Amino acid sequence: MNNGFFARRYVIQGIFIAVALLLAIRLFYLQVIDDSYLLSANNNVLRKMVVYPARGVILDRNGKILVQNEPVYDLMVVPREVGNIDTLELCRLIDIDLEGFRKRFNKAKSFSPYRESVFEKQLSSQTYARLQEKLFQFRGFYVQNRTVRSYPDSIAGQFLGYINEVNDKDIERSNGFYRPGDYIGVSGVERAYEEMLRGQRGVQNLMVDALNRPKGHYMDGKYDTLARAGEGLVSSLDxxxxxxxxxxxxxxxxxxxxxxxxxxxxxxxxxxxxxxxxxxxxxEKGNNYMKLLNDPNKPMFIxxxxxxxxxxxxxxxxxxxxxxxxxxxxxxxxxxxxxxxxxxxxxxxxxxxxxxxxxxxxxxxxxxxxxxxxxxxxxxxxxxxxxxxxxxxxxxxxxxxxxxxxxxxxxxxxxxxxxxxxxxxxxxxxxxxxxxxxxxxxxxxxxxxxxxxxxxxxxxxxxxxxxxxxxxxxxxxxxxxxxxxxxxxxxxxxxxxxxxxxxxxxxxxxxxxxxxxxxxxxxxxxxxxxxxxxxxxxxxxxxxxxxxxxxxxxxxxxxxxxxxxxxxxxxxxxxxxxxxxxxxxxxxxxxxxxxxxxxxxxxxxxxxxxxxxxxxxxxxxxxxxxxxxxxxxxxxxxxxxxxxxxxxxx
Amino acid sequence: MTNQRNIFGGNIDWVTILIWFCLCIIGWFNIHAAVFDPEHPSIVSLNTNYGRQFIFIIASMITAFFIMMIDSKFFNYISPVFYGITLLLLVLVLLVGQNVGGNQAWISIGAFKLQPSEFAKLSSCLLLARYLGDYTNKTPNFKTLFFGALILLAPVCLIMLQPDTGSAMTFFSLVFVFYREGYISGQLLLFALLCIILFILSLLFSEWYIIGTLFVLCALGAFLFRRNRKAISSAIILFVASAVFVLFVDFAYNHILQPHQRHRIDVVLGKIDDPRGKGYNLRQSKIAIGSGQLFGKGYLQGTQTKYNFVPEQSTDFIFCTVGEEWGFVGSMVVVSLYLALLLKVIQIAERQRTSFARVYGYCVASIFFFHFFINIGMTIGIVPVIGIPLPFLSYGGSSLLSFTVLLFILLRFDSNRKGLV
CATH class of the missing domain: 3.40.710.10 (DD-peptidase/beta-lactamase superfamily)
Structure with a gap:
């Protein structure tokens, strides 16, 4: 039974179709035309973690350790992702003051707001343990594992040499092998055998959730590469x-x-x-280095x-x-x-x-x-x-x-x-x-x-x-x-x-x-x-x-x-x-x-x-x-x- | 459409049932994807949302089956009582209800939580259909419109007290019913549209600019038609009315709306860019859908939804999962299914022999349309974020059950349309 307003059904149907079309157009724009959302999604979820290889261990002629590696933890930051965090708490955890926080943060921001940079280098295992529990509160921050050299007997300094972060020249010379943040041997055996000791960097594409907690590997690790540890050296030293x-x-x-x-x-x-x-x-490396350099007895002199x-x-x-x-x-x-x-x-x-x-x-x-x-x-x-x-x-x-x-x-x-x-x-x-x-x-x-x-x-x-x-x-x-x-x-x-x-x-x-x-x-x-x-x-x-x-x-x-x-x-x-x-x-x-x-x-x-x-x-x-x-x-x-x-x- | 007789003693529109079933299943799969935890993939369990949704779907099917068995006259007779009960429940929820996310919208009965506002939609539709159906042979008049609107106003007011603005706004979609039944003219609908445009403009720009522009426009109109006294007077009326409206909107925006609602409107209008704060929901939702691209990331492969970047992802933002994992193609399938359902419901409404069934059919269409448009619209940023579910897809027993009942009562009428009501 229809009344006199039967034709109005078409108006209503028209409105429905128009709205559906509106949604379709908007979806088409979002999903097909505009690529920026895919990028944002990857930024959201993908955390490219460089897996640093362990540097080769150096032994003496009888197999005793001269140099080994010790794990340390770099605190990384992606400035853009840092939300409203308890700055004081973070400062307390990694033992810096507010001014230091601001300085580090601004430095990272001026490097790139979108890319990760090192916020604080080489936290000890103890500091890391304290920080780790609360890390989820600090969105935009995460921790990267590194290793540093450790010398159990504190000997043969000039022979073994030391390593530094690569500088621009090193990076240029290496044809892109090194990236900022990598270490390179500067003197001694560390430098002479750099190619063998350094190993091969690996990459993990980790997915993180909204709370920045790692949730597994992107595409089940299809694009991940393994880090290859550096070759060990047996030195001739006794x-x-x-x-x-x-x-x-x-x-x-x-x-x-x-x-x-x-x-x-x-x-x-x-x-x-x-x-x-x-x-x-x-x-403390920087300070120590300057002290050694200024020592009139020139301990850095081989x-x-x-x-x-x-x-x-x-x-x-x-x-x-x-x-x-x-x-x-x-x-x-x-x-x-x-x-x-x-x-x-x-x-x-x-x-x-x-x-x-x-x-x-x-x-x-x-x-x-x-x-x-x-x-x-x-x-x-x-x-x-x-x-x-x-x-x-x-x-x-x-x-x-x-x-x-x-x-x-x-x-x-x-x-x-x-x-x-x-x-x-x-x-x-x-x-x-x-x-x-x-x-x-x-x-x-x-x-x-x-x-x-x-x-x-x-x-x-x-x-x-x-x-x-x-x-x-x-x-x-x-x-x-x-x-x-x-x-x-x-x-x-x-x-x-x-x-x-x-x-x-x-x-x-x-x-x-x-x-x-x-x-x-x-x-x-x-x-x-x-x-x-x-x-x-x-x-x-x-x-x-x-x-x-x-x-x-x-x-x-x-x-x-x-x-x-x-x-x-x-x-x-x-x-x-x-x-x-x-x-x-x-x-x-x-x-x-x-x-x-x-x-x-x-x-x-x-x-x-x-x-x-x-x-x-x-x-x-x-x-x-x-x-x-x-x-x-x-x-x-x-x-x-x-x-x-x-x-x-x- | 098959018109064969069956055990329900009538013709059942299987196409509509198929669409309903498809939407339920799509919803179930996407809820699974939304709550899927790749670290602990588990089988169907009642502890998870998709496990419970499975129960709700079964329950809805059983309910639908029973509805098809009930005599269609029953719904007509029972509507005032049902309406009364839901109003009581709406009062009750304000007194003993549970507060979830700022809304006093839930009554707990044992393990189940009841959302009376969902049932209020159904009962209001039935009563409105009965009321308008009774007057259908008379010329539509203001008195009928007024009392019809009153039927809706009571639950709206009660729901606003919760305050569940989203659910309350759903009732305004029934303007289509009044339009179809001749209580509202096309001009009025157009007028409403103009109001909405004016509303948005007055939020975007300073009210004095708009009033100034309106004055210039009206003065220009009056000047062009200066020989026509009527035109001049209507221009003046139009100007005064719009100016008052604009000022009212400004007042309402600043003094009636709550801060979070103001904020949501601001975000959609682009007045503030706030990707970390309140705009977070919208931004993450757009990222999830936008990153789906043409074909999507694949089932259970959506990273944005899986890792909780999108809030409320199994309820209000379920469409994000669809968009992310199934891409534009999948989104279009869902949108097409809804459009098909809407057109189908109107087709069914129009072929009813009773005004009661037809009005009810339009009620169903309006409510579905509102939910469909607002929900998907908010996930892709063309309407403000209003927390209402996507029919059949969103997780939730109350909403799935009430939408199912809403639809199957219409199908029940339809199966019986050749009989007498």
């Missing part, structure tokens, strides 16, 4: 020897290097003063490979070997020492002793300056060629021992040392007619010659091996498969026949094992150690104490060089340390008398920062010592030092 050397070198400036001659593996690598590598980890010293006696060993190989010297050669080597017009290079007529073995034993002055003169002046040419030949032979050249150790920033070319002297003396008298101090490893402690130890390894060495290296093997770099297994010959080594070794043995020898006090019972004390000339202060040795004489296992700056005679400072290192390594005990141990332990020649003003001149001078003597233009200084040098031997 933790115990390293610890011992660091302990005894404490409070002294100096360096010690021990090498296994049969492999080139470095057993100890000490730079003193050292620092606790744990200082360069965590939230002395074994960066500090160059006059080699002193070790050079006589090389000199003797090279001369024998050249046929200019043999075991029976005798020179007369009347207390000094006379050269030029009335100059004398003095000896400590008057040795009389001595042969090579005795010369090594007594470290006779005169004998090696004659040897050097013979090498240059008596070879039926111009001394300039002879010098070049001599230099070439000497350089084969790793002097004045990169040993290519697996650490960055190694320095070469110095042995001037013939041209250098020609330029300096104005013509090519110079003779051995012009640079006679080279004969005893003073003057223009400079080498690093690593090079000294390497020379000992060469002597121990009787004629060859392997590239000294700090990393024994890489990764789970214990890969050994091929270049570390290549024998390098120094071009001196084995038989020429015997008199030298015999001389060195007498230094330690014959009563009255300069190393007699540091002999090791039951082991024939061959060694030599040395005094490296230092034009800027007291001489450096040097001791280098290898042991046992037959089938040597360890070669050591120890240098203590400004401590005078080598036998009393460097000797005991080298001896203890060897004994520790070979016998795993120390028999050195307690009194000597105490004396060495208590020795202190560090610059005191309080007196910075009064000593800064000296400090700078010492720090720049190698540089200054290096500088070839600085000839006046050279000449002055030369004179001082020539009056000493050891």
């Amino acid at each position: 933790l115990e020897v390293q610890k011992l050397a660091e302990r005894f070198l404490k409070n002294k400036r100096g360096a010690a290097v021990a090498i296994e001659p049969s492999t080139g593996e470095i057993l100890a690598f000490v730079s003193s003063p050292s620092y606790d590598p744990n200082l360069l980890v965590g939230r 002395r074994p490979i960066q500090a160059q010293y006059s080699p002193g006696s070790v050079f006589k060993v090389v000199s003797a070997l090279v001369a024998q190989q050249a046929g200019m010297l043999n075991e029976k050669t005798i020179f007369y020492c009347g207390g000094g080597y006379h050269y030029g017009r009335g100059h004398v290079m003095r000896c400590m002793h008057v040795d009389g007529s001595i042969n090579l073995i005795q010369a090594i034993q007594h470290s006779c300056n005169t004998y090696f002055g004659y040897t050097y003169a013979t090498m240059l002046d008596k070879r039926k060629m111009k001394p300039e040419k002879a010098y070049s030949l001599w230099r070439e032979a000497v350089m084969k021992f790793g002097i004045a050249r990169d040993l290519e150790i697996d650490l960055p920033n190694e320095r070469k040392g110095l042995l001037p070319t013939a041209d250098f002297y020609t330029k300096r003396f104005g013509n090519a007619n110079w003779t051995s008298s012009f640079n006679i101090s080279n004969s005893i490893g003073q003057g223009e010659v400079e080498i690093t402690v690593l090079q000294m130890a390497n020379i000992m390894a060469i002597v121990a091996n009787r004629g060859y060495y392997y590239r000294p290296h700090l990393i024994k093997s890489i990764g789970e498969d214990h890969v050994i770099k091929k270049e570390f297994t290549e024998k390098i010959d120094v071009g001196v026949e084995e038989r020429y080594f015997e008199p030298v070794i015999e001389g060195m043995s007498r230094v330690v094992n014959v009563p009255g020898g300069t190393g007699y006090s540091v002999r090791i019972p039951g082991i024939e150690m061959c060694g030599k004390t040395g005094t490296a000339q230092n034009p800027h202060g007291k001489d450096h104490a040097v001791f280098f040795a290898f042991a046992p004489r037959e089938n040597p296992k360890i070669a050591v060089a120890v240098l203590v700056e400004n401590m005078g005679f080598g036998g009393s400072w460097a000797g005991p340390i080298a001896s203890m290192m060897i004994e520790q390594y070979l016998k795993d005990t120390i028999t050195m008398p307690k009194a000597i141990q105490e004396r060495v332990l208590n020795g202190n020649n560090l610059y005191v920062p309080e007196e910075e003003k009064s000593t800064s001149g000296t400090v700078a001078a010492v720090q720049n010592k190698s540089k200054q003597t290096n500088r070839q233009k600085d000839t006046t200084n050279q000449q002055a030092s030369l004179k001082a040098v020539l009056n000493k031997n050891d």
